[in-house]
Amino acid sequence: MHPPSVAVERLLYGTGVGLLLGLGFGLQSGRTLGANPPVMEVFIGAAVLCFLLGWTLSNGTGPLSRWFSHESEDAMARRVRAEIEEVHRSEDVTSKWAELEAKVLTQDLGEEE
Numbered sequence: 001m002h003p004p005s006v007a008v009e010r011l012l013y014g015t016g017v018g019l020l021l022g023l024g025f026g027l028q029s030g031r032t033l034g035a036n037p038p039v040m041e042v043f044i045g046a047a048v049l050c051f052l053l054g055w056t057l058s059n060g061t062g063p064l065s066r067w068f069s070h071e072s073e074d075a076m077a078r079r080v081r082a083e084i085e086e087v088h089r090s091e092d093v094t095s096k097w098a099e100l101e102a103k104v105l106t107q108d109l110g111e112e113e
Contacts, residue, residue, distance in 0.1 A: 003068075003069055003070050003071055003072060003073075003076075004068045004069055005057055005058075005060075005064075005065070005068040005069060005070045008054075008057060008064060008068045009054045009057045009058050010054075012050045012051070012053050012054035012057065013050070013051065013054045015050045016047045016048075016050035016051040016054065019043050019046050019047035019050065020043075020047050022043055023040060023043045023044060023047065026039065026040055026043065027040070
């Protein structure tokens with residue numbers, strides 16, 4: 001299975017191609033650049049933006065690279081496993097600390113009586 005960034009990259013490139021296709025159909029039907037409203041210019045801008053975002057994501061840079069991982073499935077599994085182990089260690093320390101506090105408090109209460 002591919003990393004999430006590859007799927008988003010393909011989606012962006014496909015959307016860009018679809019927008020260029022729409023632009024071609026608009027030109028074929030007689031629409032011109034500079035018309036009011038500027039539909040053709042919006043299609044060009046959106047297509048360029050999609051291609052640019054897809055290209056920056058494939059390079060591992062740009063605004064979308066923070067949200068979509070380039071990790072392989074094995075690397076992601078190792079990272080998640082390490083994070084789960086860290087949480088378990090943290091929970092163990094917390095529970096041992098709570099047991100120690102309870103023990104100290106019961107000893108303090110026993111001494112006061």
